Amino acid sequence: MKKLFVFLMSLCLFFSQLTLPEAKEKSSGEGESHYHTVDYEVSESKTKNVRFRSRNVLPKSYDARTENYITSVKNQSPFGGCWAFSAISAAETSALKNGLAADKSEIDLSELQLAYFFYHRVNDPLGNTEGDQNIIVGKNAGQPDGYLQNGGNNWYTAMSLSQWPGPVDESKAPYVNDKNNYPKFLDADLNYLNTEYAMKDAVFLPAQDTEGMKQAIITNGSVSASYASEGMGALDKYFYSGSDKADHAVTIVGYDDSISRELFGDQKPQKDGAWIVKNSWSSRAGDGGYFYLSYDQPLNSVVAYNYMAADQYDNNYFYDGSVGMQRLKTRGGSLTAANVFQAKSGSGKYPEFLEAVSVGIAGADTNYSVQVYTDLKDVSDPYSGTKALAQPVTGFEPYEGIYTIELPDKIKLSQGSHFSVVITLKNKSENSGSIFVAKSEAGSWISAEEKTAPQQSFLFDGSGWYDTHASEFCNRIKAFTELNHESLKEQARRITAVQIEKISSAIYNGKKQTPAVIVKDDTAALKEGTDYTLTYSNNINAGQASVTIKGIGNYTGTAARNFTIVPADINKLNYGSTGTKIYNGKPQYPDMRVTNAGIVLKKGTDYTLSYNNNTNAGTAAVTVTGKGNYTGRAVKHFIISRRGVNTLSTGGISNRTYTGRIIKPSVTVKYGSKTLRQNTDYTLSYGKNKNTGKATVKVTGKGNYTGTVTKSFYIVPKKTKITYARSKKSKKLTLKYKKMTGASGYQIAYRKKGTKSYKYKRTSKRSYTLSKLSGKKSYQVKVRAYKTVGKTKYYGSYSPQKTVRIR
Structure with a gap:
């Protein structure tokens, strides 16, 4: 334990901390390019140009187009793939330039394939990078076109x-200038297996x-670079x-020291000279696509x-499957790093070499030393x-970058x-x-x-x-490595051949997918379990899955396929x-059970x-849109039935006084607190509501x-009127009142003045004599008409009250 502690302390003193830059997103002024800067500064060489020195004196201008090294201008619209177009160009x-293609008309490489597999990374053919991913974050995450819209960075692309x-060739994964017609998936075989060329070196040049x-442009024919395009018009031929x-991101294909600063519009640079830039905004932009x-x-x-050439080597052993610009730097002295690999190809008789x-060299002016240990x-x-x-x-390498050392x-x-190594x-x-170095990093x-x-780096x-x-x-x-190709017949016994x-x-069906793998040695079909075994991974969810084919019996080695x-x-x-559902005046959102x-x-x-x-009664639609492991849309329907008026409340309906005309009272109809609209939500119809008695209104x-x-x-009945009220006989009061149309009778209410309670008498006649009253006292009296319906009497209003003194 003490020895381990001392070692870890020594390590902390010997190495500086990892530099983990945070990616910062920017979008182009055109709204079509999405390039992201990274908080990383490339070290400047003090022995500049050693790698690219091809002549003692640089010419005043150079244009790779004149040497037929530049392919045609492409159009990235409508997606944000400038970074892929720059790298592919x-x-x-x-x-x-390296003579791998005879003429520019013979070469057209796929930007879409680069973008797709940058964000849909699969395990390498040797199976050393299982699980390494570059994951889209932010607004484009989970979107089918995310790989085309999320943008990129030149350094990350090189990694x-x-x-x-x-x-790969453009014909295998053609670019589509249509937001509604782009491929959501590419065949896994387009990754690793069908490549046209392989990156040998990527030199990171200081921007200044x-x-x-x-x-570099003279030596390599071009460089990829990025700049601030905000404020630049599509037709501009000069920009600053x-x-x-x-x-x-663009591709710089030449330069000209003689371009006058006066050509750059209102805001002018300090000095003459300009880069010749190949853009990806179509040949209609700028000067034939250049500016x-x-x-x-x-x-x-x-x-x-x-x-x-892609066949320069057969195998690429590596562990750093993700991208990023993390670097490890010593506080002083040299840095010695190693990767340990297991040889997975070849056979005992025909090994690999x-x-x-x-x-990846992360410092300028670096001397390197390489040694290999076997077995x-x-x-x-x-x-x-x-x-x-x-x-x-x-x-020695003067610049940072990724270098192949033969x-x-x-x-x-x-x-x-x-x-x-x-x-x-x-x-x-x-x-x-x-x-x-490669390390997980959230951006x-x-x-x-x-x-x-363990036991890799x-x-x-x-x-x-x-x-x-231990530090992840x-x-x-x-x-x-390269395989021994001396005997193709014998080599076919290796599973990779x-x-x-x-x-x-x-x-996708929610279960592990194990599709059949057909393996043939010439025309003879190999047998699983006898000649090879299969191991599947990442084979449940939609996306890229992989299978490792391991030779057994008369076959050896492993091969990975996707x-x-x-x-x-x-x-x-x-x-x-x-x-x-029943109409309720609100949008209805029934749940949908999908299995x-x-x-x-x-x-x-x-x-x-x-x-x-x-919302309204009738046939409603619910659209089910697939997500994640599901795709497409399904439209299902459900019924919103009309609400019965018997569930509504009505107001404004009360007894009315006889008028001699048909009575049609207004009605207030409500559902909850909402007042409904007549002739929109309901109609009213009335009975023969003219005579005294029961009347009706129907709500439909x-x-x-x-x-x-x-x-x-x-x-x-209407309110009657007392026309005669006299006390001519002792302890009696005679009343007469107006006849009311439709009345069944009249109710007489009377009381001794000064008392609270009334006494009542009913009569069907138009006059009535009250008897057994208290003499020499005053009485108050009033009359109202009533209508008898069945056993119930419905009364009109009382007449004005009269006061009479009794004899």
Whole structure:
């Protein structure tokens, strides 16, 4: 334990912390380019131009177009793929410059394939990067066109291309200038297996190193770079803004020192001279798709690419599957890093040979030294094998970047054995060493997910090796091998050399997918379990799945193939009933039960719901849109039935006084607190409501309401008038009053003045004599008419009260 503690303390003192830059998203002024700057500054070389020095004096101008090294101008619209167009254009130019393609008319590489597999990364053919991903973050996450819209960065692109995922011919993955007609999936075989060329070197040039960039353009034919395009019009032929907020990637194919600063509009640069820039806004933009960019315009993420033939090497061993610009730098002295690999190709009789290595150098003016150790006895000790090179391979690189270092001798690797690539880096002037490493990192537009493992990457502190898995990063060190091709017939016995037919796509069903793999040795079909075994991974969810074919019996080695699990069609699933809803004046959102072979789908994860015509009574629609493992749309319908008027409330219906005319009272109809509209939501019809007695009004539903309900009220007699009130006889009072039409009788209310309670008498006659009253007292009297309906009497209003003194 003490020894481990001392080692860790020594490590902390020996190495500086990891630099983990945060990506910052910018979008172009055209609204079509989405380029992201990264908080990283490339070290400036003090011995500039050593790598690219091709002549002592630079010419005043250079244009790679005149040497037929530049392919046609493309159009990235309507997507944000400037970064892919810039990188692919540089790849095409490098292939032409290096004689890999005879003529520019013969080469057209796919920008779409680069963008797709940058964000849909699959395990490499040797199976060393399972789980490493570049994940879209932010507004484009989960979107089918996210890989075309999320944008990129030149440095990150170089990190990805160093894995040889492409490029492929345009015909295999053509770009589509249509937002509604782009491919949502690409065949997995378009990644790694069908590439036309392979990236050899990617040199990261300081943006301020104008002379170095000129030399790089002359040597490589072009460089990728980014600049701030805000304020630039599509037709501008000269551009300068002075802004350093890079938001658009382009390819610089030449330069001209004589371009006058006066040509750059109202805002002029300080000096003459401009870069000749190939854009990706179509040949209608600028000057045939090109424009001049002032030397004074700040640049960002300048990369010079160098390509080789795809069959230069057979295998690329690496662990750094994700992208990023993290680097490890020593506080002082050199840095020694190593990767340990297991040889997975070849056979005992026909082995593979290590011919070159690659390293991500993260500091300027760096001396390097490479040694290889084979047949390691301890995979935790990169020094524990046989030293394969009599002398280490040494060299010098003035610029940061990703470099292929060719070995003087082919190093034989036995299948299944472990070997190490040990690289020592030291800055010539700073007395330090820097290497690019891969580590999981969360950003604002992309997150890198790096799945490290023990016994892969190591750092040496002078006394022992530290396994970087403990710090969850790995070195950007690669090994390039070639297989022995002396006997094609015998070589066919290696599983990597036999024919493995394209694996059919599978449809997501929530279960592990294990599609058949057809393996043939010439015309003879190999048998699973006898000649090979299959191991599937990432084979449940929609997307790219993989299968590892491992030779057994008469076959040896492993091969990895990918296949596609396509999302299930949402139209072919089972749907539960939504039931019938009753109109309630609000939008109705019935839930939808969706199942796939008995598996209940989860709303929000597997599908989303949207509704139409779901407020008023009638047929409503719910659209089920597939999400994640499901695709397509299914439209289902449900019924919103009309609400019965018997559930409504009515107001305004009360007894009315006889008028001699038909009475049609207004009615207030409500559903809850909402007052309904007559002739829109309901209609009214009336009975023969003229005579005294029972009257009716019928409410009939309309529109969103149905049924009828009849409400009753009563027409009561009019108020009568007392025409005669006299007390002519002792203790009696005689009354006369006006006759009321339709009245069944009259009620007389009387009381002794000063008392509270009335006494009542009823009569059907128009006059009445009250008797047994108290003499010499005053009485108050009033009369009202009534109508008898059945056993119930309905009264009109009382007449004005009269006071009479009794004899």
